[in-house]
Amino acid sequence: MQKDFILSHVDHTMLKQGATWADIQRICDEGLSHKTASVCIPPSYVADAAAYLKGQLAVCTVIGFPNGYQTTAVKVAETKDAIAHGADEIDMVINIGWVKDGKDQKVLEEINAVKEACQGRILKVIVETCLLTEEEKIRMCDVVSRSEAEYIKTSTGFAGGGATFADVELFAKHVQPGTKIKAAGGIKSVADAEKFLELGAERLGTSSLVAMLDQKD
Structure with a gap:
């Protein structure tokens, strides 16, 4: 893959x-x-970043990060504040406990509440795959697909595991058309990035890929 193509799919991350x-x-x-x-x-x-970038590059930020167990009201307030300060994209963490309790409807309602607070901006939903069973991952593919969010995202990178090829393959199989995939956490090489994109990821969350691609030149 061309370097420019890969970079166009990267959320260059510092968290x-x-x-x-x-x-x-x-x-x-x-x-x-x-x-x-x-x-x-x-x-x-x-x-500060929005003022510095002056609209030349999208500013993404995180909500309910990294644990996801804040109340919905807090996540909505966080989102409104981020949008007011210039955020263009929002990556929110779901409530993992609700998933474990089978409260999929509450997860869906929370995603949609945050999406409403996004005021038309892109929303990516972090489901923290390393903490979920395969059955729970498939359920979250369904929940995010039925929500108003644009993306399902694998990981925060703060829970002991990140994106895997198997998880992105699973997402690609189970999300509905129109729901995009973001792989994040643990992208260790340019080859990894290329593989995630080949498997169906639309975005890559990584702090190191820019440097790795520069070294490859």
């Missing part, structure tokens, strides 16, 4: 707890120069 403005500014500069799909950053930096 480490100790991330500074210098770190965020660096990935904004890298995202701009490499024409990534977006930069994915902590909510506290959205306003």
Whole structure:
């Protein structure tokens, strides 16, 4: 695959707890120069990044991150705040406990409540595959497909596991047409990125792929 094609599918990510403005500014500069799909950053930096980028690159941020067990009202408030400060895309974490309890309708309602707060912006739903059984993953493919969200996303990268080829294959088999897939967490090589895209991922969440592609040149 061409380098530019891969980069156009990358959400260039910096979500480490100790991330500074210098770190965020660096990935904004890298995202701009490499024409990534977006930069994915902590909510506290959205306003600064949006002002810095001036609409030249999409700003993505995370909601209910990384555990997903905040109340729906809190996630909605977080989303409204992020949008007000300039976020273009939202990646939200579902309530994993609700999945385990079989409360799929509550998960669906929460996704749609956050989507309404997005005011037309793209919503990606993180289901944290490393914490789910195969049956639960398939159920979440159905829930996200029935929701108003645009994407199902594998992972936060903070729960002990990230995207796997098997999970992206499973998603591609079970999501409905129109629901896109984001693979995130643990993309270790350019070959991994290419494989995820071949399997059906539309976006890749990664902090290291830009540097890896530069080294490949």
